[in-house]
Amino acid sequence: MKAKLSSATPGPLGPWQYLQNILYYLHGGLATVVIGLIGLPWVALRGTRAANGVATFWIGYMLWAARLHMGVTCELRGPLPEGDCIIAAKHQCFLDILAIAQAMPRRAFIMKKEVMRVPVMGWYARKVGCIPIDRARGRDAMRAISTEVQHRRATPEGLGQLIIYPEGTRSRPGERLPYKNGVAMLRSMTHLPVVPVAVNTGLFWPRKGWGVRSGRAVVEFLPAISGDGRASAFMAELQDQIEDNSDRLMAEAGFSGKE
Structure with missing residues (x-):
């Protein structure tokens, strides 16, 4: 089912x-490229931990650049998970990817296998433990x-936040x-708790990435749903x-959806 935004939708940029x-x-x-290339020797010597360090720096830099150039920031709400879990998030734009990744200490995304082939970013995604998915299978x-x-849960480091x-x-x-x-199949196979995440990021950062507006977006971590049932x-x-919680966050920002 699709809902349309109300007349509160802002005008053109x-x-x-x-x-x-x-x-x-241009800056990003x-x-x-620069951060990725500078980090290569460090990652080659120290492996996954170094790759996570480079990724964390890059994420923070991209969020800082978004605030610098476009005046957009992101507020985090709710208890942040720390142990092994599945994070199931509403996805509206690039901004919610950055915000969730920055909030998670041991993050790993399930992402389309095509993304893993992107130069620099795809290589780092593999090194930090992102898992490719072939939807055709x-x-x-x-x-x-x-x-x-x-397999990862059985290692000393554990899985982290998937x-x-x-x-x-x-x-x-x-x-x-x-x-x-x-997500239901993964939950059934692993019995991990699932943490829902609501967002209103698309009000400030369109899904295609063009036409970003200044403002304070919100990403909210909700109570976990158990791995049973x-x-x-x-x-x-x-x-x-x-x-429902994404609708609430959008309403807080001055928007309402109408079915």
């Missing part, structure tokens, strides 16, 4: 805001991910896309928690 957006992407692109893909997750987007793609503010069952009931609770 002015020329100065477009320039700010251009400067951010150059910084990504369906259940076999989730079984492969579950096997990898169980981040997944149940919608499978970015959605517009006020838009409710069908949730995919992958029927998949259908779990998916219904997960979707209600994420969507």
Whole structure:
């Protein structure tokens, strides 16, 4: 089901805001290459821990640059998980990726395998433990991910926080896309708690990345859902928690959705 934003939707950007957006992407692109290349020798010598350090620095830098050029920041709410868990988040834009990644001490994303082929970023994604998914393989893909997750849980470092987007793609503010069952399958296979995350980031940072507006977005971590119970009931609770709380955060920012 899709919802449309109310008449509170802001008007088009002015020329100065477009320039700010251009400067951010030029700055961010150059910084990504420079930080990535400078970090390569360190990662080659010290492995995953060094790759996480480089990634943490890059995430913080990109958020700082967003504040510098476009005046957009992100507030975190709710208790931040620290142990092994699955984080199931509403995904509206690049900003919520950065904010969630910065908040998690031992993060790893489940991401499309194509992203892992991107120069510099894809290499670091592999080094920090992100898990590629081949959507064409369906259940076999989730079984492969579950096997990898169980392997990591058995290591001294543990799994950490595994981040997944149940919608499978970015959605517009006020838009409710069908949730995919992958998160339920992963929960059933691992018995890990699932932490829902609500956002209103798309009100400030459009899903295609162009037309970012100044303001304070919110990413809110909600109470965990246990790893037990029927998949259908779990998916219904997960979707209600994420969507209803995302609507609440958008309403706080002056927007309302109408079915």
